[in-house]
Amino acid sequence: MPNNLEASIDIAAAPEKVWSVLADLRRMPEFSPTTWKVLALGGVRVGTFTVNVNKDGWRVWPTSSRIVAFEPNKTLAFRMNENRTVWRYELTATAQGTRVVETRVVDPKGIPAPVRAMINTAMGNEQEFEAALVAGMQETLARVKTAAER
Template identity: 35%
Template sequence: MDNDIRPLLEESIEIAASPASVWALVSDVRRMPDWSPQVTSTRLRAGFETVELGAQFTNRNIHGELEWTTRAEVVRFTPEQELAFRVEDNWAIWSFALAASDTGTVLTQRRELPAGLSDISKELTDGFLGGQDAFTESQLAGMRETLEAIKAAAEG
């Protein structure tokens, strides 16, 4: 069992589109199934109509044969700059940060663990997702795939 949990995962991509165009894609978490190889469904929870600070939602995720649901809340929402959400089940904060560049936008996706990782998440990762190192590598690959898909949509 490997307990080497990386507190920060980060991937960036240069997109030949304005921050406003990229924001239009990433600011609606309901589009995550369009980009992420792990997310199959994202739905706002009852009582929430729009994606904004404080909005809560559920994600349906897959990894190989496994499927699970997570619950999350938008914790940072600054138009054309940053969207971040905290996953209640494992305490991870996922974010998209946008920065204008000479050729368009640099989009950065991060997974941060400021409060660590929940015990249940550690157990599930070690027991069913191949261990921390293997799952971390699959998350990084998924982040790259997600960013590539957003780039293709923004530039398409």
């Protein structure tokens, strides 16, 4: 069964600065090692539909999502249409700047069987895929930190 995943980082920048980096979805390929392109159809807000192109080595695949939470300087979340997972960024002010927590939450119904089969066929298996996702989350947050602290 797929797991919920989490990664976090402390950034020496105010939540407003971190938000300006994270909420600019056009920059996501700069941060995420598996995101090649993000196209938000309309402004970035709750309900916005996105089309995404992902890559991992020779593998390239499209996904789509809908923004389900958008609270400036606090929360950005989107639900992946293909696998029903919700990816969330939570920003919390700290004495030194901002703590960012990135999570992937699996829908209570689980990941659809065809998607799980694709993960097990094309991505090794769920455990390897999830380990790669956590590593990617950590890399994404490290890159966001670098950009926000500039």
